């Protein structure tokens with residue numbers, strides 16, 4: 004009955020755009036669908052499951068998207084749990100395929116966050132007239148500020164330094180310098196990060212992800228069918244989801260959803276941490292990546308600062324993370340989870356040139372959605388070569 | 390020198406939350422305690438989120454707590470906050486248990502520390518309502 008080893012990613016396409024004032028979200032999604040279907044050797048008519056989430060998609064967004072694509076899938080999933088949604092869509096699609104409710108699932112994301120000048124990081128707060136939001140809205144919690152609350156607590160308890168956080172941004176930029184499609188390719192050093200403008204202490208501008216346009220598509224199907232398609236199948240070995248918040252009981256702010264979701268994914272997969280050759284981890288901010296590594300179990304709570312030093316998460320390190328340059332340097336069109344899945348699949352297929360992780364057999368994908376210091380979701384996948 | 394003055398507006402309320410904001414208008418921090426399981430909860434709800442009992446009672450908290458974590462916000466482009474930068478966003482753990490997101494005011498932002506003792510301070514927003522922030526105790 005287990006999902007593990009039954010389902011595969013058969014298509015993974017990242018839209019090359021980083022700035023697309025001439026395109027709509029739907030168009031970016033449709034062009035991404037074209038790219039993924041072409042590389043998989045499938046046609047639009049083969050798609051019978053549609054999965055999508057977006058910043059501007061309304062409550063019936065996935066229905067409108069089916070109309071835009073002129074398809075009539077028999078399975079629809081518009082789950083939106085923040086930027087991690089597309090990681091969760093893979094496991095939802097796997098369950099639906101395993102249950103026989105669809106066979107070829109298309110997962111889409113598209114966004115014009117940059118060209119429509121969304122102030123994702125520091126434009127929130129104020130809260131409008133929602134009584135439920137009134138307990139946060141008066142205080143001006145920005146997205147950056149929410150993550151900064153986590154970073155400050157981590158520094159206080161464990162002595163984590165701004166230099167250690169900066170090391171993460173430097174490594175992501177090194178990776179991006181090898182990715183011709185990355186938005187930010189110019190190498191930086193720790194001093195550049197520390198000298199960049201303070202946004203919300205202790206997070207500087209270069210501790211924060213960039214804002215870009217972009218989108219992507221992932222195709223999920225049975226492993227059996229994937230073996231007949233054009234790309235080497237990337238097999239789903241384990242998955243998990245979780246939610247975390249700061250409500251009743253004063254929970255530990257540094258225990259995040261990644262702990263629960265990754266424990267479930269590892270248990271399902273039968274794999275251990277030593278089996279993992281690379282990770283793609285949502286790096287909305289440097290602290291996000293650091294605290295996620297701890298909660299995924301790659302190091303103990305409090306050891307994340309030392310863990311990311313000396314190039315350990317670099318391409319030639321013991322645990323390469325985000326070979327594409329991540330949200331800190333490659334692209335971040337508002338909700339980045341789909342690129343975590345795409346880059347993991349591409350790396351496992353191989354042939355990624357200068358940024359290829361040598362001998363990549365197993366990848367861990369982890370997406371965070373929402374705001375880490377307030378309410379957030381987490382979704383983990385373990386993927387492997389066939 | 391920080392201005393630190395967020396322009397607080399009257400909070401949006403509903404029947405579940407109005408008692409809290411009216412308490413702030415009187416200078417009182419009103420919390421909910423479950424009559425069945427004893428859990429103190431915040432934010433206010435029409436039900437106990439620990440045992441789903443409806444037997445909730447309200448009481449006035451002492452207003453004292455400690456800073457659990459904080460950040461000095463240097464950039465917020467929204468009106469009402471832009472000119473208040475740098476201001477301190479914080480979680481405060483109340484003596485009664487609940488954790489509140491809030492502002493720490495009444496001192497230089499650089500003087501705020503984790504573990505610092507703070508007490509509630511109320512900004513009157515008119516119509517009998519108020520918003521709580523915290524200042525050094």
Ligand SMILES: [Zn+2]
Nearest residue numbers: 423426437440
């Ligand atoms: Zn109760």
